[in-house]
Amino acid sequence: xxxxxxxxxxxxxxxxxxxxxxxxxxxxxxxxxxxxxxxxxxxxxxxxxxxxxxxxxxxxxxxxxxxxxxxxxxxxxxxxxxxxxxxxxxxxxxxxxxxxxxxxxxxxxxxxxxxxxxxxxxxxxxxxxxxxxxxxxxxxxxxxxxxxxxxxxxxxxxxxxxxxxxxxxxxxxxxxxxxxxxxxxxxxxxxxxxxxxxxxxxxxxxxxxxxxxxxxxxxxxxxxxxxxxxxxxxxxxxxxxxxxxxxxxxxxxxxxxxxxxxx
Numbered sequence: 001x002x003x004x005x006x007x008x009x010x011x012x013x014x015x016x017x018x019x020x021x022x023x024x025x026x027x028x029x030x031x032x033x034x035x036x037x038x039x040x041x042x043x044x045x046x047x048x049x050x051x052x053x054x055x056x057x058x059x060x061x062x063x064x065x066x067x068x069x070x071x072x073x074x075x076x077x078x079x080x081x082x083x084x085x086x087x088x089x090x091x092x093x094x095x096x097x098x099x100x101x102x103x104x105x106x107x108x109x110x111x112x113x114x115x116x117x118x119x120x121x122x123x124x125x126x127x128x129x130x131x132x133x134x135x136x137x138x139x140x141x142x143x144x145x146x147x148x149x150x151x152x153x154x155x156x157x158x159x160x161x162x163x164x165x166x167x168x169x170x171x172x173x174x175x176x177x178x179x180x181x182x183x184x185x186x187x188x189x190x191x192x193x194x195x196x197x198x199x200x201x202x203x204x205x206x207x208x209x210x211x212x213x214x215x216x217x218x219x220x221x222x223x224x225x226x227x228x229x230x231x232x233x234x235x236x237x238x239x240x241x242x243x244x245x246x247x248x249x250x251x252x253x254x255x256x257x258x259x260x261x262x263x
Contacts, residue, residue: 072150115186
């Protein structure tokens with residue numbers, strides 16, 4: 001395992017450096033990604049491949065229609081498409097922790113936790129990247145009222161389909177890795193449940209801010225018009241990154257419970 005970990009660290013560092021050069025990651029994001037990748041490979045090469053599948057598919061989707069996405073969401077979203085360390089850990093931290101657990105004490109429960117967490121992150125990312133490009137206004141999952149594209153908790157039909165496909169994509173990787181059937185079935189369900197929890201949290205408890213100048217709702221501390229924003233709802237500490245971490249935790253815990261219940 002020591003040799004695999006050493007090779008994994010080197011490979012993860014190379015991939016992270018490439019992602020930094022392609023502006024898919026910030027410098028601290030690249031460092032975090034290298035650490036998450038190395039931890040994943042400690043559990044096995046297939047673990048690293050699953051993480052890479054999530055990252056490559058998410059990065060590819062984020063580049064599709066990038067100008068349209070920027071135009072539709074730049075006044076709302078706090079962060080752009082280049083992921084920083086907090087975003088990397090929010091999406092991959094639970095998976096990496098489970099990988100370390102698997103390396104130290106092999107247990108199919110770690111596989112369910114990891115699979116559910118990463119399937120949820122994949123499902124949520126695919127839903128977001130596809131949904132932003134959907135025609136027409138998305139609707140809040142709680143009230144079904146129309147909302148601007150990029151609004152947390154707002155969903156679309158294409159985005160919902162993307163959510164299911166994202167969880168299925170990650171699950172197929174587990175099938176290819178010959179993970180136990182009850183694990184990948186539970187991971188798929190956990191992925192969908194985690195992404196749904198993300199939308200519900202985004203619509204209810206995620207921090208919302210309002211521009212003091214133009215009165216627009218946003219996630220930004222300083223609005224695109226240059227004016228400061230004020231807290232307008234939700235928990236002030238519940239950022240989008242915190243919601244993404246919640247998505248992974250719900251996906252992981254749901255998958256573990258379901259896996260334990262399946263024969």
